[in-house]
Amino acid sequence: MSEVRELPLVEAIKEAYRQEMERDESVFMVGQDIAGGIFPHTKGLVEQFGTDRIVDTPLAELGMYGTAFGAAMEGFRPIVDFMFAGFFLNAASPILAQTAQFRFIHGSQMSLPMVITGACGAGMRLGNEHAMLVHNMIAQVPGIKVCMPSTPYDAKGMMIAAIRDDNPVAFIWHLGTMMDRGPVPEEPYVVPLGVADVKREGSDVTLVANGFQYKNAGIVADRLAGEISVEIIDPRSFSPLDIDTILKSLEKTGRLVVVDESWESRSTASEIAAQVVDRGFDLLDAPIRRVTIPNMPLPGGHMEPYVAPNPDAIEAAVRDVCR
Amino acid sequence: MALGKEQMKLLYRNLVRADHFDKMMMNRIMQGKLIGFYHPGDGAMAAGVGASTFLGDDDILNPHHRAHGLGYAAGRGVDIGRYLAEHTGKVDGCCGGRSSFHWSFPEKKMYGASGFIGWHFCPVVGWGWASKRKGNQMVLMASGDGSYGQGGAHEAMLFAMNWKLPIVFFCENNGMAIHSTISDMHPMPDISSLAQGYGMPAVVIDGQDVFAVAETVMAARKHALAGKGPTFVEAKTLRLREHDVGTPDLARAEPREAAYLEELKKRDPVVLATSRVLAEKVLTQKQIDKIYKDAKAEVEQVEKFADDSPVAQPSIEELLAGVYVA
CATH class of the missing domain: 3.40.50.970 (Thiamin diphosphate (ThDP)-binding fold, Pyr/PP domains)
Known part of the structure; x- marks a missing residue:
């Protein structure tokens, strides 16, 4: 091959x-x-x-x-x-x-x-x-x-x-x-829109992240390996949003952290949290945590690394829901 | 480009029809039989009729918002029954009753209105770009003097001239935008002066003269189809009524004077066209009477069609199915 x-x-x-x-x-x-x-x-x-x-x-x-x-x-x-x-x-x-x-x-x-x-x-x-x-x-x-x-x-x-x-x-x-x-295969192929992807399997917590934050999620999953088993789901599309894949993961983990490189309020993280509470309340063993940009304009200079979602913030949220 | 007698007859007929439709809409909104606003075109129906009657089937037509594009719709051969049904929220409306008065008729290459005045300066670039690629069509882009306050107007003229797009910028200048006058809102009395900065050929014509409008637009269309790029046609027109039925007719904060409005009425395009077709023996009084009788009958028929159509109230599920292409 x-x-x-x-x-x-x-x-x-x-x-x-x-x-x-x-x-x-x-x-x-x-x-x-x-x-x-x-x-x-x-x-x-x-x-x-x-x-x-x-x-x-x-x-x-x-x-x-x-x-x-x-x-x-x-x-x-x-x-x-x-x-x-x-x-x-x-x-x-x-x-x-x-x-x-x-x-x-x-x-x-x-x-x-x-x-x-x-x-x-x-x-x-x-x-x-x-x-x-x-x-x-x-x-x-x-x-x-x-x-x-x-x-x-x-x-x-x-x-x-x-x-x-x-x-x-x-x-x-x-x-x-x-x-x-x-x-990347050379021939043309389609990844359907509106379908999330379980990028890494785990059993203790569902961590939703994509784009650059998908990489940060991977760093955190590596850090916690042997201690907390992290399942990483990449939503890939924000609209339409594939909530079923997230709910299915929660049947296993019961814990949810959503990373969204966006403002905390009215973010995709908020939308996912709302839909999970709506349709999967009984699956949850802990409150949902969102890791986002706090409700402030993103400052430039040297502040981006700690204001935007980062591995430390994600790790803290994961530990928090797994207490 | 001189018009033949048959062309003059068709223009006259469309003008009378458009005038009847506009009056129908004014009556209906006063009777509570229309949804939303109506922005009357009374006294200014010649520009749309003249600009649209002789376009090609493949040409893209963006109507002016005043009279909700009725002059253009009449010239284009749009089914006015479905137009009115849309304005009354009926199932036979041209957009299934969803658009209120922002109707469209895609099969006639009239792609729809928006509530944002000047919105069309954005897609017009792509309409022109696509028309140039296809090579056998052009764009008639109508709008009012007020819309040229939008920054997008300048982007559209820049792109059109840069790429030599087959677009006719057709400006109905009635000197007013809601209560504002052009002397307060523009530094120059002619909107077409803006075209000069882009090197775009521009002409000012009498928008009350349906025949002059048609002749000019046909020439501009020929220019566009020959690959010579965009042109600007400014049709000076007027506004006999208030901006939209129900708001006061003011210029700034003062009511417009009755004597002034009486003067304007002498420039009613139907009055002007009638004297010309009689003087030039294009039509007899008897033929004119018949055109009026037919227009009245068409209004009755259109109203019956719209009134007989059931109210469109599809379920939420049916509506949701229409948001995306499956």
């Missing part, structure tokens, strides 16, 4: 772009400086697909987003790259008020097959706007799917799923995972 090749996460995303653009003429990318490749995930694509399909725009997010939004109505399958996911806020109105809601409001006649993407995450000291995770803001609105990969394998499969999905999908990726290497 030949070994599966390893790729960094950004290269896995690029392979998804390349293979889907080769497969389907209607797929194209629009963004700022994507031809040059500000991140490695678009570098070199313009040589293969030309400027008709790797479209650079002025620094104007409404026009840039509109290129994708309008083209999707006309049968294209755009990928709109905000560079940093937080910049989506410059086009929040058409994304949240129109793209997400248009299909339903207009009688479910139209579909808007498009991917909205961007990088984000604490840890690079880029300031709050570049770091901001916007998954919860988007996932609040029905009509748009939201996901974030934790591994190169998931990144490629979920990006292909997102491009083929007939709904708008926000695909956010964390800068802290950008150069992570992992096995």
